[in-house]
Amino acid sequence: MALAARVPAPDSAAAEHFDVVIVGAGISGVGGAYHLKQQCPGTRFVVLETKDTFGGTWVTHKYPGIRSDSDLYTFGYRFKPWTGAPIATAAEILTYMGEVIEENALGEHIRYRHKIESAAWSGKDALWTLSVRRADTGETFQITTNFLWMCQGYYNHDKGYTPEWPGMASYKGRLVHPQTWPQDLDYKGKTVLVIGSGATAATLVPAIAGDCAHVTLLQRSPTYFIPAQNINELADMLRALEVDETWIHEITRRKVLHDQAEFTRRAVEDTAAVTQELLAGVRAFLDEDTVVRHFTPRYRPWRQRIAFVPNGDLFQGVASGKASVVTDEIETFTEKGVRLKSGQEIEADIIVTATGFNLNVLGDIAFTIDDKPLEFSNTVTYRGMMFTGVPNMVWVFGYFRASWTLRADLIGDFVCRLLNHMKAKGASRVEVRLRPEDRDMPLLPFIDEENFNPGYLMRGMHLLPKRGDKPEWQHTQDYWRERKELPAIDLDDPAFVYG
Missing domain, CATH: 3.50.50.60 (FAD/NAD(P)-binding domain)
Structure with missing residues (x-):
């Protein structure tokens, strides 16, 4: 750099x-x-x-x-x-x-x-x-x-947003926000709970899943994602044809923007079809019960930002068992983790609040x-x-x-x-x-x-x-x-x- x-x-x-x-x-x-x-x-x-x-x-x-x-x-x-x-x-x-x-x-x-x-x-x-x-x-x-x-x-x-949950002071593990990630944080072999459902949580979970004993994603409600390969076929084809990079950038940019405009229009005018297309991307990695319970949002697409998940890495982590997803609300923090409104308790050595910013x-x-x-x-x-x-x-x-x-x-x-x-x-x-x-x-x-x-x-x-x-x-x-x-x-x- x-x-x-x-x-x-x-x-x-x-x-x-x-x-x-x-x-x-x-x-x-x-x-x-x-x-x-x-x-x-x-x-x-x-x-x-x-x-x-x-x-x-x-x-x-x-x-x-x-x-x-x-x-x-x-x-x-x-x-x-x-x-x-x-x-x-x-x-x-x-x-x-x-x-x-x-x-x-x-x-x-x-x-x-x-x-x-x-x-x-x-x-x-x-x-x-x-x-x-x-x-x-x-x-x-x-x-x-x-x-x-x-x-x-x-x-x-300087400071990310973390809600004030009951009992937070009683938690004996380490509580961190992604925006102020401690460089000395050792999560290898530890149990980690990531609270959140947006792009940060979707990025963080697969990045640490291979090193943790287990990582759990806890979300209050599901969000939409677009899982796909991290490639642009048009750009790669133009490079194979030895087209100048300036042209490739402009042509690919216009194609991406055209596709995004069409997707945005359809999200409003043909909401049901777009919803099913997005969920089909998740179904390629996970079983139907998991998709329905944890990855089917209550709102129409594009009322919140939709994150791209390269190669479906978040869903691959869940499918492999290295990561799991829980959809529920926190009742209180405990000494060892959190207790949910359903009564379930999740213990964690580290809790990451990927809950947004101020x-x-x-x-x-x-x-x-x-x-x-x-x-x-x-x-x-x-x-x-x-x-x-x-x-x-x-x-x-x-x-x-x-x-x-x-x-x-x-x-x-x-x-x-x-x-x-x-x-x-x-x-x-x-x-x-x-x-x-x-x-x-x-x-x-x-x-x-x-x-x-x-x-x-x-x-x-x-x-x-x-x-x-x-x-x-x-x-x-x-x-x-x-x-x-x-x-x-x-x-x-x-x-x-x-x-």
């Missing part, structure tokens, strides 16, 4: 100034830096990253087996061909990102171990003033910028707008990336049903186009405001829970901005519309107010 060079921190007490500050050096921030260099030459910018390296979620999570839950032909950047297997390990993704940084000389723009503690907008000066603390020295200093590009993600990287809005940065604290939940979102009353700022929030990076690339184009438009107009500030025809528009939660309703989103919905009932005032979560709509945004629409 190529490590990026560090931008030297300012030596003087005076605030250093940048045209743009990108917050976070994960998949969105690195992509944003690339787009700025390509589309806004001469822009002075810096990427501020809290951690000591790039990668975001791929360095935060260190649990065994960590891998992507969507294909790298679409999770990879559109400008950098992916040449490996569709589902990639964290190490492979980090190597790919390191190559992007090195090939495009982005390292000189990144500062690691720099945490933004507060961000204050001054309308008088049309500037953001950031209070930044260096994690290694504890030094605090100021940076000013014309524009903030928030690429820090949407969850708390939603984090704008990186826990204390924002003020002209000395008034920003109440993010009181704003209205413009296409899930700008917010009423918040000048000169764009936030990257990806897709639930498609790869995150697809939207990061689209927003990269939008930000660069907006910055160039402001320059052409001689404008130093821009914000979005409801137009007269929008004033009586119903204001609704950020995401429609009938459309998508994972637990982390439902727990944190009150922290997020409101949406309207018009496409431009919501995050539609529809890549297939946005890939045409975002590039066509009229930057002189009355929703944009320049100054």
Whole structure:
């Protein structure tokens, strides 16, 4: 993994100034830096990253087996061909990102171990003033910028979500969360209980099953998975024909996106058939009773994210007897494990709570707008990336049903186009405001829970901005519309107010 060079921190007490500050050096921030260099030459910018390296979620999570839950032909950047297997390990993704940084000389723009503690907008000066603390020295200093590009993600990287179950203090074994996986955790020959039913649990169980005495997956309710070989036949065929990798990347990417669009449509319009297709994939590995009891969800496909299970490894672990699945709810923790509401007791040397994460809005940065604290939940979102009353700022929030990076690339184009438009107009500030025809528009939660309703989103919905009932005032979560709509945004629409 190529490590990026560090931008030297300012030596003087005076605030250093940048045209743009990108917050976070994960998949969105690195992509944003690339787009700025390509589309806004001469822009002075810096990427501020809290951690000591790039990668975001791929360095935060260190649990065994960590891998992507969507294909790298679409999770990879559109400008950098992916040449490996569709589902990639964290190490492979980090190597790919390191190559992007090195090939495009982005390292000189990144500062690691720099945490933004507060961000204050001054309308008088049309500037953001950031209070930044260096994690290694504890030094605090100021940076000013014309524009903030928030690429820090949407969850708390420091602490995952673990419910408060009765009796947790009485448990004598080791209790861990995958997000803060202890590097000294020895699970060889131990009994392990993994609580959860999402992509993390489905990744972790087969990764440790071979070394544990036994691993049990405990889920409150089943979820959908897509078990399949970790190959892309189209890409492999094109490689056999010696087609250029750039062409392979684009052709395969388009085919994957076409198939995903069709799958999403059918999940809504032909729910019963799609459900049976998904369950048939599990039946290829497990008996009917196990499928009915433990892998038949109560909700329609795509109301929550569907993880890809390479080669059905989770189900192979269950079929082999190295892993087992229990669907029940926890009544209480005990000294040796947990007691379920059914009365069953599960003993475990180690309990892993793969129960999700805590939603984090704008990186826990204390924002003020002209000395008034920003109440993010009181704003209205413009296409899930700008917010009423918040000048000169764009936030990257990806897709639930498609790869995150697809939207990061689209927003990269939008930000660069907006910055160039402001320059052409001689404008130093821009914000979005409801137009007269929008004033009586119903204001609704950020995401429609009938459309998508994972637990982390439902727990944190009150922290997020409101949406309207018009496409431009919501995050539609529809890549297939946005890939045409975002590039066509009229930057002189009355929703944009320049100054």
